[in-house]
Amino acid sequence: MYKYLLPLLLSFVISCKQEVPKGVNVEEVVSFLASDSLKGRATGSTDEIKSAEYLAEQLANLGYRPKGDGSSFFQTFTFKNTRDPHKEIEYIDAGDITTTGTNVIGFLDKAADKTVIIGAHYDHLGMGGEGSLHRGEPAIHNGADDNASGVAAVLQLAQKLKDSLTQSNILVMFFSGEELGLLGSNYFVKNPTIDLDKAHFMVNLDMVGRLRKDRTLSISGVGTSSIWKQTLNANNKNFKLVLKESGVGPSDHTSFYLQGIPVLHFFTGQHEDYHKPTDDPEKLNYQGISDIVAYITAICVDLDDDAPLSFKKTKNESEEVPRFKVGLGVIPDYLFDGKGMRIDGVSEDKPAQRAGLQKGDIVIQLGDSTVVDMMGYMRALSTFDEGDETKAVIVREGDSITVDIKF
Incomplete structure (x- = not known):
């Protein structure tokens, strides 16, 4: 009788183990x-x-x-x-x-x-x-x-x-x-x-x-x-x-x-x-x-x-964020804590891509405005209208580059 009970007991124990939440x-x-x-x-x-x-x-x-x-x-x-x-x-x-x-x-x-x-x-x-x-x-x-x-x-x-x-x-x-x-x-x-x-x-x-x-x-x-x-x-x-x-x-x-x-x-x-x-x-x-x-x-x-x-x-x-009519067409790096606005991604067929901006570029000036952080970037962007043209200064791998932007 025990030889029949043992397999049943082992089966029961195994099934119980399988039901324990992992x-x-x-x-x-x-x-x-x-x-x-x-x-x-x-x-x-x-x-x-x-x-x-x-x-x-x-x-x-x-x-x-x-x-x-x-x-x-x-x-x-x-x-x-x-x-x-x-x-x-x-x-x-x-x-x-x-x-x-x-x-x-x-x-x-x-x-x-x-x-x-x-x-x-x-x-x-x-x-x-x-x-x-x-x-x-x-x-x-x-x-x-x-x-x-x-x-x-x-x-x-x-x-x-x-x-x-x-x-x-x-x-x-x-x-x-x-x-x-x-x-x-x-x-x-x-x-x-x-x-x-x-x-x-x-x-x-x-x-x-x-x-x-x-x-x-x-x-x-x-x-x-x-x-x-x-x-x-x-x-x-x-x-x-x-x-x-x-x-x-x-x-x-x-x-x-x-x-x-x-x-x-x-x-x-x-x-x-x-x-x-x-x-x-x-x-x-x-x-x-x-x-x-x-x-x-x-x-x-x-x-x-x-x-x-x-x-x-x-x-x-959020109440301090300026309203703007145009966009550069980039994904900002919100975790960047250095000077400027670092670009984490560039959207296709937008002003940034047309100007040759790349992921990793740091925008330090937009038009006449110096960009020291994300809020500064948004304030600078808010001064432009669609069709405006300006220049941006970026830092790429330690070098400063000036590019033409058309919104």
Whole structure:
């Protein structure tokens, strides 16, 4: 009899081992979300729903409980998509001319009096359209860096914090509708499923997949609490940090900042594949993503036994951005901290390309204006109209070059 029971027992043990949830594999998560089969995860699409179901399953496997609508991981919101950035979004009942987005929300209750919130948007541009920088026929915009990288990082962070934090609850969120104007995060803070008065702080990861060789990491929101700079520097082992004060920016942390919650936004920089079909999984720095997760984990653990962070208002840097009628046709290197504006990419058939500008060039003068930083570049650009001609001075491999620009 025992010879028959033993194989059955071994089979049972093996099957139990196979059911144990494995650790979060960042590369696997990105490969799934940025696959052609999901067609770019456009807000309200069936492909976004498939992504939401996948993320809910991942959270369940990590032991997080549903914290969406009712007993669900999902929080849905329906809106008319006006594409008007100056008009406040109107959330309404579903109808023939509406779109429904889906936030994915999980919660780990540590019976604490404060909650750490970590989040990332998981929607992207689908087949292109408004917001895409692709020129040509519609194509799948996989959004590996934007923002499958942030989603994968949040999942790995959720796994690490689960056992590392003992005095803070954890709310994990994946936002829909970010590409249309921070719709999912905006809806959540107006319809929260937890008491936001007990929020410790919010961490947003958006485009963290392209850590460069010099390991430059941009962190925004450091002015939203007096403790941020000290904590970020104390836990930094090997990143070149570019710290930005403002709690307002083009990503979901803004929604939480506007509710009086200290925020941080982690970002590894813009690149030539941004909002194009070429933003693919094989171009990401996966070790870099995991290194960023380890850094954020250390920060959260450091603050675990602190009282909820005090909130500080910051200057809204976006309100100071000059309006301009023309563009040079370049992707600026937002992580560059030297003198001038360094070019990280050049668009086809635009003034910069026609003038012979290249990736890596540093613009130090545009017309009569000296360019010392990004704001100086934008101020200089705002003085020109379409059809104007001027000269630009650039630094290329240490040499100064003057080129003719026609807008």
